[in-house]
Amino acid sequence: MIPPEIGQRIEAAQQAVRAQTGLLHREFGRAESKWKSDGTRVTTADIAISENIFRELGAQFSSDQYFSEESSHVGAPLPLTARFAWVLDPIDGTNNYALGIPHCAIGLALLEHGHPVYGVVYDLAGRQLIHGGPGVGVFCDERPARVRAGPLTAQSLIGFHSPYDKSYAPHATILAEKYKLRGLGSSTLHLAYVAAGLLNGVVDHNVKIWDIASAVPLVIAGGGQVDFLTSRPFPLRQFDLGMERIFYIAGSATTCVQLRGALGV
Numbered sequence: 001m002i003p004p005e006i007g008q009r010i011e012a013a014q015q016a017v018r019a020q021t022g023l024l025h026r027e028f029g030r031a032e033s034k035w036k037s038d039g040t041r042v043t044t045a046d047i048a049i050s051e052n053i054f055r056e057l058g059a060q061f062s063s064d065q066y067f068s069e070e071s072s073h074v075g076a077p078l079p080l081t082a083r084f085a086w087v088l089d090p091i092d093g094t095n096n097y098a099l100g101i102p103h104c105a106i107g108l109a110l111l112e113h114g115h116p117v118y119g120v121v122y123d124l125a126g127r128q129l130i131h132g133g134p135g136v137g138v139f140c141d142e143r144p145a146r147v148r149a150g151p152l153t154a155q156s157l158i159g160f161h162s163p164y165d166k167s168y169a170p171h172a173t174i175l176a177e178k179y180k181l182r183g184l185g186s187s188t189l190h191l192a193y194v195a196a197g198l199l200n201g202v203v204d205h206n207v208k209i210w211d212i213a214s215a216v217p218l219v220i221a222g223g224g225q226v227d228f229l230t231s232r233p234f235p236l237r238q239f240d241l242g243m244e245r246i247f248y249i250a251g252s253a254t255t256c257v258q259l260r261g262a263l264g265v
Contacts, residue, residue, distance in 0.1 A: 007116065007230065009061065012194045013120045017057045017106050020049045021122055024091070028124065029100030033161065041094045042210050046070050049090035049106060057086060067239040069210040077240035085111045087239070089212040089257065093186030097124075103184040105192065107214035114235025120215035121192045130212050132221040138195045145196040147224035152200055152258045158183050159190030159202035164245060169206045171263055175203065178262055191215035193240060194250050195222040201251030201259055210244055219250050226250040229265050
């Protein structure tokens with residue numbers, strides 16, 4: 001049984017994200033954009049979606065905390081003090097979105113005591129809501145999904161980003177020699193697609209907490225795991241826009257063992 005206080009938030013999260021899909025599609029490839037000081041892109045749609053989702057949730061759950069990649073907060077990290085907190089990436093894959101490349105997503109995570117317990121990801125390209133959490137399961141709209149089991153083969157698909165830290169660039173060669181790589185330009189979708197059984201696994205060196213918070217509970221709910229090779233981000237104790245990048249591997253237990261063995265990590 002899902003506790004009522006969590007069940008209410010799950011329902012509200014799905015409704016809040018679905019309510020923004022019209023705006024997301026309408027402004028796709030059209031929204032005005034600019035480059036932020038950290039070298040990432042932001043559009044007017046990112047800001048509007050962030051404000052709209054948190055306005056809707058905040059009206060229902062005023063005691064919760066709300067953290068977004070597009071937060072206007074600057075300065076010291078913000079501590080998590082509430083039982084429930086929300087972490088939002090209003091558009092993951094903003095560069096794709098601004099250019100009219102459809103691999104992008106809204107990613108909303110519900111955290112309880114700093115642990116992600118439910119995630120809602122709207123996949124613009126697939127026009128589907130991928131959602132779920134531990135003890136609940138993972139669903140593509142209403143269809144149950146699972147992480148792909150079994151050993152990796154030469155035909156397996158592995159999500160991979162060009163590393164920000166170029167010392168990791170040799171990983172691309174190692175993986176390309178063994179598997180088939182897919183670089184979608186959206187960390188949220190890479191991980192959500194592992195949960196949905198579309199990708200076998202993912203290796204990513206570039207992410208920050210808002211990129212993956214919504215999809216980590218999906219992978220766990222789908223029978224997979226997320227191995228953090230840098231410090232573990234959960235339970236989240238503070239929200240820091242200037243945080244260090246996270247290096248992780250995800251997939252089934254067998255997939256994670258194979259990927260870590262291939263990369264020597």
